[in-house]
Each structure stands twice: as C-alpha cells, then as structure tokens.
Amino acid sequence: METKRYFVELSYNGTDFHGWQTQPNGATVQACLDKALSTYFRQEIVSLGCGRTDAGVHATQFYAHFDLVGSNAKQVQNSVKGINALLPYSIAVYRVFEVAIDAHARFDATAREYKYFLHFHKDPFKLDRSWLYKGELDLEKMNQAAQVLLKHTDFSCFSKSNTQTFTNNCKISYAKLEMQAGSLVFTIKADRFLRNMVRAIMGTLVMVGKGDIEVAAVEEIIASKSRSQAGQSVPACGLYLVAIEYPYIKCDD
Template identity: 50%
Template sequence: MEDTLQRFFLEIAYDGTAYHGWQVQENAISVQQKLHEALQKILRYPVETIGAGRTDTGVHAKQLFVHLDILADSIKDKARFLHSLNALLPHDIAVYRILPVDQGAHARFDATERAYEYHVHFCKNPFLLHKSWQLREIPDVAIMNNAAAFLVGTQDFGCFSKSHTQVYTNICSVLQAYWQETDEGLVFHITANRFLRNMVRAIVGTLLDIGLKKKAPESILDIIGSKDRSKAGTSVPAHGLYLTKVVYPYIDKAF
C-alpha cells in the first residue's frame, strides 16, 4: 500500500441529542468518537479528524466539515465509501460528501463564516422534543430584532462567553442576526466569522429577556460594553441550537 497521504473534507450532519458534543472526551460518547470508530472499521487503521468547530452536549449540526488524512489508495470509489461509512454510523449521524482538498486545507482555521439557528415554539409538540425549546410566553419579535441589530459588526463579545475559556480574543465579527417567525414558533439566525463558547445561547437568552420586556432593546449595548457575563441573560437550553452552515474561501473551486 502506498504511504502517500491525501487530505479530504467530510461534510457531516447529526442530531446531537444522544451525544456529549462533537469532540472526543473521556467517559462520554461524542459524535467525533462514533465517526472515528466507523472510519477505522472501513480503513483498517486509526484516523484523526479536525472539525470546523465544537458543538456542546445536545446541540445539533445541519452542516459541519471535518478534515482528515487518508492513505491515497484507501478510497477508490467515493460513492461506495460514503455508503459504507453511513451504514456503520448511528442513525443520527450522516456523512453527505467526501471532498479532496489541498494538503494545507484546515477545516477549523480556514472557515470564514459560521451560521447558527436557535428554534423556539409555544405549543406542546411531541415532534419538536429535543429539537426546539418550548416557551410559555410569546416575546415581541420586533423589539428583539431592534436589539439584535446592535450585535452586527466587529466587537468584543466577552459578555456572552462562557467563563474561564481559553481563547486568544473575544473579538468576533457578526454579519447578521435576526429573528424569523415560522409556523411552529420563532427561529433566531446569526452568522459570524467565529463564535465564543456558549455565545449563541447567551445571546438568545438576552434577546428573549428584551422581547419579554424585562430589559430595553438599548440595554444590549451596555451589556456588550460591560464584557461581563453576569450582565447578559441566562443561556437557553442546548437542544434548540443548530450549526447550519460553514463557509470556506475555496469552497466553489474545490467542491
């Protein structure tokens, strides 16, 4: 077998309900662990993967890219490889594509945008269990969107970050942030170049406080300026959160 390595991107999706997040960890089942186990069964040698980012326990992903290095002659038929990989993965994890990329391509560091959604609903619905958060009170969407507009731009979002996380900076560039009404309830959309740990869930909790008239829309400016997590709202439950899109500068050319 030739020992030349080829880098690939895998596009995956998963229901995070049964997992303690994306990343491999001790004494807990993760999405990455299940992916590694399936890959090793097919390839017959261990493979490490790097994801575009981490999702916490219970968070879902409609699109996540990971990169991995595989011996060049391990994959001769991509369609057959995907079929075999999906057959070995649990029903709540799917692989959509395998894509050859340059050896220097990096699923985490090359991503220029990431998008999330947070889903809420108001009536009891067994089909939304673990997929959306049920609220008892209906917030004012217009007021929440007025407040969400203050999120757009490049600024320090430390007030929405989980405490004691090791990151080089709390500066993020938010490209869009808005609420949308749906048949089931509401969806919050947010896109940025990067996100801090727990950032989206803290933002949603803060905006819901504003939508329920507990805080004024302009208060979000003071919250951001404080850089103090205790000034922001409570983090909402993980099961309403979805990573929906990851963008790369070479996606059109390579994929």
C-alpha cells in the same frame, strides 16, 4: 506512502451526544465518526472538526478533515455508503472529498451560521429539537436588539469563561428573528463564534422580548464584557449549526 487529506461533510442530531469533541466519558459525534472512518479505511483516523458543538446541539452541516495514508481512490469514491453503515442513525455523512494537504476544517472556515428554534405550544414532534417557551415575546424589540450586535466585535459578555481563546472578537454579519410555521427562528452569521455565544445571545434577546430589559441595555451588557450581565443560556436543544463557508468550497458543490 503518500498521505492525502480529505474533508467529510456530515450532519447530526445532537440529542444523545455530549457534543462534537471526543471526551473520556460520554458518547460524542467525533468519537463515533473516527471509529467509523478507522473501520472503513482500516487505519487509525482522528478527524478534526470545523468547531465544537456542546451537548444536545445539532448540526445540519458540519465539516471535518482527516488524513489517509496510501488511500485507494475507488475506496474513497465509494466511502459514503460504507461509512454511513457504520454510524448510528443520528449521524449522516453526505460526501468525502480530497482537499489540499494543508486544508483545515476549523481555521480555513470564513463564516459560520447558526439557527435557534423556539416554539410556544406543546408539540411532541419538536421534543429535543426546539425550546418550548411558555410566554409572549415582543419580536420587534428583539430584532432591534439583534441589530445592536452588528455594531460590535468584542463579545466577552456572551462567552463561557476559561475557554482559552486568544480573542473574544467576532464579526457578526447577520442577525434576525422571524416567525416560521409557528416557531420563532433566530438566524445569526459570523466569521467565528465563542463557546456558548449563540445561546447566551438568545437568552439576552429573550430578556428584551419579555420586557425584563430595554433594547438600550444590550449596549451596556456588551460594553461590560461580563458574562454575568447577559442573559442565561437558552437550552441546547433549539440550536443548530446550519452552514460553514470556505474559500475553496462553493455553496452549490
């Protein structure tokens, strides 16, 4: 029987999950999705995601691929409603579509974009969705520091240790902080990201904003390639994976 590959586009609130990837202990997004897919399509399915998100991190756009043996076209066409009915409310599937048999959700992605949300005043509706920061920050200096990132490619200083990656090189194409409706939003886009990278970068930018270090120190931190020189990782609740780009998926698809 013929095997076909499919992409599934989804989003999730990561508050109650121990990240994307299936683990022996703790609920994960992948485990919930695989269970729903396997139940709906009545065959064992193991998906592969476009990346890993840590515990508490959210995604407004996430792709995963999976294979089906002897798939029924009508069943796939009507799958979104059925899969969503099998998922918790914190995970939503938007579409399922066939791709080339060698398409890969992780390795084929050409760009990823994250946003980090920080707010300054207590707001119960931002609980677990944004980081409450009690203090003042110099937005102008933080943006100056963010532009330093665009000049570099080796971001070992912002990576979790022992991640088993072949390289710590990434090409950051965009990095900017701006105020939006009372929140400070950091947007960053790159071809790839290291484990914990965005939260470590944001922690370092906060150090600049507080006046703990000068903008020039960011150059020194990157050159050191030492995680201990960079700022602490900010809380996971404010981090969102918001966009993934592929050469064969148009933005308006």
